[in-house]
Amino acid sequence: MTRRLSLFNVTSLVIGFAFLYLPILLLVVYSFNASRLVTVWGGFSTQWYGALFRNEALMEAAWVTLRIALLSASLATVLGTLAALALTRYGRFTGRTLFTGMVYAPMVMPEVITGLSLLLFFVAIGLDRGFWTITLAHTTLTMCFVTVVVQSRLMTFDRSLEEAAMDLGAPPLRTFFSVTLPLIAPSIVAGFLLAFTLSLDDLVIASFNTGPGATTLPIRIYSQVRLGLSPEINAASTILIGIVTLGVVSATVLSKRSLLRSQRNAH
Amino acid sequence: MPRPPKFASVGAVRRSFAPWADPDAKPLIRFENVTKRFGDAIAVNDLSLDVFEGEFFCLLGPSGCGKTTLMRMLAGFEHPSEGRITLAGQSLAGVPPYRRPVNMMFQSYALFPHMSVEKNIAFGLKQDGLPKDEIAARVGEMLRLVQLERLAKRYSSQLSGGQRQRVALARALAKKPKVLLLDEPLGALDKKLREETQFELMDIQHELGMTFVVVTHDQEEAMTMADRIAVMDHGRIVQVATPGGIYEQPKTRFIAEFVGDVNILEGNVLGQENGLWHVQTPSAEAPLTIDDPDEVLHSGQAVAIAVRPEKMVIQRNPPGPGAVNVLTGEVWDIGYLGDWTVYRVKLASGAILRVTLANRSRFVESPIDWDDQVYVTFAPDAAVILAE
């Protein structure tokens, strides 16, 4: 059966993608604006990138954010993978319903609630707010996303592969590390990247749980944006967009290549 | 002088029903020089075809031969690149699928999963804006016709394959279309159910007097059900005939090989004598004698002789001195099928013949064994000459 795109389909795709990408494109273009006024084109210039790298507060915030994102994404990947295994391989254990609820709830719950509740918790146990509280908060939120990503892969996983490994004499733990883990690795990597991005991006939860010396990039950007537009923020945004685009594109290319390789090996 | 057609009464055709033989009969469906291209590929190539009212018509061919495209053009899902299609004298050009008095039973059945059996059957009637009680009455009638009254409230996911097939049929029949199109109607059923359903479809068609156009790649299905069969290959119709005509008088080697089993012996025409053709072939010492008077051939022409396996006789003793069409070889394989036994005989030329023998008695031990030297003969009128 061949599906054919009607004029309506093409138009809605073009308009839809224009809507999605035009704002980002304009942001990138105006980061090369010579004028200080963000919305008036004053010629091409890269001066704001220079200004950005001289802005120590912003650079410091970027460094903090990066550390938090790496640490919380790593923790979340381990926890989320364990949770996914628990949900797919452990049948009906006691409190499974509560567990599933706790995995799904943080994903749909408004960030203001998650942020507030974690803050009140940290205050109650007397933990000083700062780098670690943000890290713990981000780990909690992002592990749920990792769980869902890994779980969906595990559900389509062919159990007979594991059974074959055990039949050939591999004990369960060896089977897990030599068969299961390599096969679900792409979903774990995807989960890690998702967790990393979410942490990098978060403003609300970080704002609640931040403390002295732990100002993240979104918090810094937010406070600057509230004061007005600044071409420096455009430059910073462009760099972030560039990194993300590069990451997504290279991940796609890599996974395409490994797919091609496995197909070639199959022949 | 050509003799009257030899096979006019052969095959399981309703004897009195043959509108295609009547020069005054008006066809219900007419394809006139229809061509359909998809990009560079030609799916249907300058094809003309008439289908008459009340016919059970089969489009038969291997996959990719264009039969489904032909049917989809009739339903209105594809449009001819050239040529025109008329229904009861009216051109169908520009008529969308939902305005055509033609309904289709899809190969996948395409039952709406979010509607019950009765809602599915009522769907087409609702589109016509019929009053509620009339719809209910018609749905009931259709449910009775396909014997599904008890499953009216079920959803398609709760039905077996055979039941789904019946719902799809009832849904397509509910609007009493002028033409019912059936795309591989029995393809998804297992062998036993398929056979039963073939006869049921014939009964329903007979009862409603509707025109059925069936697309199938299964020659047995086409042979059983159809009044006429159009065999298609590469976007063209190779032959249109009754099942008997297709089987006993195939026009080309492709048809002979596609419909049923056949032995092909290649050779060259020597000449004609008393209305019988003599053909020299490497498979036999003496020239073969073939009674196929309708062919127009010239001496030296390369031809293929087609003989059905059941029309050959196999024996261990040499035939009498006056015998014609004698081939010698040794038994290569024996396949016992219960009702039939299949012998594969290797000729001196290296060609392998397939000969079948009906097992008429339970206790006669086969006198023919592996590696036996055997003689295979066939009557002059058992064979068909196909010009190469």
Add this chain to the structure above:
Amino acid sequence: MTRRPFARRLTDGLVPVIPYLWLGIFFLVPFLIVLKISLSDPAVAQPPYKPVFELSDIVSFFQGLDLENFEVLAGDDLYLSATLSSVRIAALSTVLLLLVGFPIAYGIARAPARHRPLLVALVILPFWTSFLIRIYAWIAILKPEGLLNQALTELGVITDPVHILNTETAVYIGIVYAYLPFMVLPLYASLEKMDDTLLEAALDLGSTPWRAFWTITVPLSMPGIIAGSLLCFIPAVGEFVIPDLLGGSETLMIGRQLWSEFFSNRDWPLASAVAILLLIILVAPIVVYRDVEARRVETQR
């Protein structure tokens, strides 16, 4: 069943226990604390609420709890109208998202199979770039002297700049823009699975394309419509960044209210009460979402 070695049973048992404990400590307990604090009194002390957490004295613990904060919420029109306008804005945004998202998802689902992964990736890609940045980008577009007004003036559509930034319209644009992937992806997932022959069957049975869309396509994509709507509605109700950056001072939303109670008024108990209120509003849709999700997982097996 053979007895497995003790060490293996231990590692086996830890797999569910570790994430379970983590979520219990960092999700469930904080949640109960919010509930408790919403029932306590504000204090000027640091932390700015009166600790009523004396386990030795359970009587005084319960005496310390009251519904005072909720009485404040009920007594102040501000919270009622913030709640109502949050729900209204989220609901209208969800409808707009459906209107914008459906044609896109439909277009992707009808595209040739080899192009679909790319189109889906293009829908997801903006989601990977910062939410804050994407909202920020709209400020420059919607400002009175911004790019939209410049373009419209150039084209001669308008002579005076239209005021969109700091209005509710800007909030709708922002929500639709930010949540579009969440609407398109579930819609696409259900549209892509749909069998084309069902539409052909409907046409064959006399249904016009428009009717076939409503009687076949829409009902069959209902799981996607529900999932997409909930995925957008639920976070939109509690949205803070979009109304704060794009909305005007008159754009009331409950998430913003919580933020200002917390950061500006430093009234933690009242902020907690607002959080509980917000959660109560969302319980119904979250339960529905869980149900839909569970059914989706079920059918995937």
